[in-house]
Amino acid sequence: MKRSVFPALVIAVFGMLFGMMLRYLVDNPLEATVANYLRSGLHGIGVALAGWATHLYFASRRSEWISRWPLLMDLGLRSATMAVVVASVLLGLEPLLYWHRIAAWRVDTFPKIFVAAFFGALLVGLAFELTRLVGTRVLLNVALGRYRRPVREERVLMFLDLAGSTSLAEAMGELRVQGLLTRFFYDIDAAIVAHGGEVHAYVGDEVIVTWPLDRKKSDGNCIDCFFAIADTIAGKADSYREEFGMVPGFRAGLHAGPVVISECGSSRRQLAYFGDTVNVTARLQEYCKEAGRKLLVSADLLSRVRPNSNMLVEPLGTAQLRGRAAAIEVFAVQRQA
Numbered sequence: 001m002k003r004s005v006f007p008a009l010v011i012a013v014f015g016m017l018f019g020m021m022l023r024y025l026v027d028n029p030l031e032a033t034v035a036n037y038l039r040s041g042l043h044g045i046g047v048a049l050a051g052w053a054t055h056l057y058f059a060s061r062r063s064e065w066i067s068r069w070p071l072l073m074d075l076g077l078r079s080a081t082m083a084v085v086v087a088s089v090l091l092g093l094e095p096l097l098y099w100h101r102i103a104a105w106r107v108d109t110f111p112k113i114f115v116a117a118f119f120g121a122l123l124v125g126l127a128f129e130l131t132r133l134v135g136t137r138v139l140l141n142v143a144l145g146r147y148r149r150p151v152r153e154e155r156v157l158m159f160l161d162l163a164g165s166t167s168l169a170e171a172m173g174e175l176r177v178q179g180l181l182t183r184f185f186y187d188i189d190a191a192i193v194a195h196g197g198e199v200h201a202y203v204g205d206e207v208i209v210t211w212p213l214d215r216k217k218s219d220g221n222c223i224d225c226f227f228a229i230a231d232t233i234a235g236k237a238d239s240y241r242e243e244f245g246m247v248p249g250f251r252a253g254l255h256a257g258p259v260v261i262s263e264c265g266s267s268r269r270q271l272a273y274f275g276d277t278v279n280v281t282a283r284l285q286e287y288c289k290e291a292g293r294k295l296l297v298s299a300d301l302l303s304r305v306r307p308n309s310n311m312l313v314e315p316l317g318t319a320q321l322r323g324r325a326a327a328i329e330v331f332a333v334q335r336q337a
Contacts, residue, residue: 011052012045019044039097043090050089051121054082055128075125082121087114137198138271142263147271150262154213156222156305157259157277158197159285160229160252161206172244180244181205187236188229195225200273206285210273213256213304220308226252226295227335253284254297256304280328283321291316291332299329312336 023040024032058078069077131139141147162168162184169177185207192199197209211222229250233240237247257277264272284296296316307313312334318327 008049008052011048015044015046015048016041017044018048043093043097046089046093047086050085051082054078054085055124071129075122075129078125079118079121082124083114083118086117086121141271142269147261147263150260150274152258152260154257154304155259155273155277156211156213156254156256156301157200157273157281158209158222158225158252158254159206159281160209160226160250161204161285163249163251163289165205168246176244180240180248183240183243184233184248184250187232191228191232192225195221195228197222197225200271208273210259220306220311222254222301222305223295223297223307223311223333226254226333230294249294251285251288251294252296253281253286253288254295254301255281255284256298256301280321280324283324284328284330287319287321287330291319291330293332293334295333297331297333299331302331307333310336 019040019042020037022044023037027036058081162181165177165181168180172180185202188207189199192209197211200208200210202208209222209225233248233250240247255277257280258275259277260274261271262274263269280298284298288294288296293316297313302313314332314334316330316332319330320327
């Protein structure tokens with residue numbers, strides 16, 4: 001609830017300040033009264049919240065139908081819808097706030113506002129698609145040049161993959177399995193974000209999630225994230241059975257340690273993670289199948305991350321992971337009944 005209310009409050013405050021600033025910059029100084037600034041603030045709040053609500057609709061699964069369209073058509077419809085909503089709210093609030101000049105405002109200003117709202121929404125839509133493509137944090141770090149040279153950071157990594165994807169591809173066909181993966185990755189994203197994770201990459205049937213790790217013991221968000229994903233998929237089980245005839249299973253490995261991060265490439269830049277921590281996490285995820293467990297974590301992770309009290313941590317001894325000379329201590333984690 002708090003995660004949904006807080007952004008709306010921030011948007012409302014921003015809209016109020018923007019409305020007041022616009023009055024200060026554009027309107028006649030003779031109209032600079034407290035009442036008029038209050039009207040402008042309320043106008044800004046209404047417009048900002050209307051635009052935010054429209055954005056939430058198009059960012060939700062309810063608008064999945066439009067995601068199948070070409071990007072330019074998608075952006076065009078979103079922008080036109082946003083412009084209609086914003087202009088309509090402006091038109092609806094005008095007689096309530098400025099009843100004495102509504103007729104002139106409709107004729108002279110409304111068309112200009114509609115055009116401005118359309119192109120403003122188009123720019124916002126392009127920025128939103130860019131952040132969805134590369135991630136907000138990645139985009140910011142690339143813009144600031146943080147990873148132009150390799151940087152070592154302490155990170156938690158989770159490698160999570162769909163169980164039995166090869167046999168699923170044989171039984172269902174590659175296109176339907178890809179549709180399953182697309183749906184699966186979409187459905188689990190909210191749980192990842194809610195637990196402070198950041199999707200680093202999708203690799204085939206696998207998603208790589210990362211968390212920053214400070215010097216102190218961190219909370220168990222990374223572990224809780226796995227079970228939140230399990231709850232999400234369990235809650236949508238009937239929908240998966242109806243669409244795909246099965247409910248996807250998955251396994252994950254969690255590990256913590258130093259990671260070297262750097263920008264790679266020229267024509268298409270991306271952030272790449274290097275180091276033993278990455279390799280161990282990948283092998284730990286693979287070891288889940290051999291160990292017959294859904295979630296395996298390393299001793300290094302447990303020394304840095306504090307599992308919540310409802311988690312049962314079972315030591316499995318040392319394991320010789322593929323491609324690694326040194327064995328590591330492995331633990332299975334599950335929720336207590």
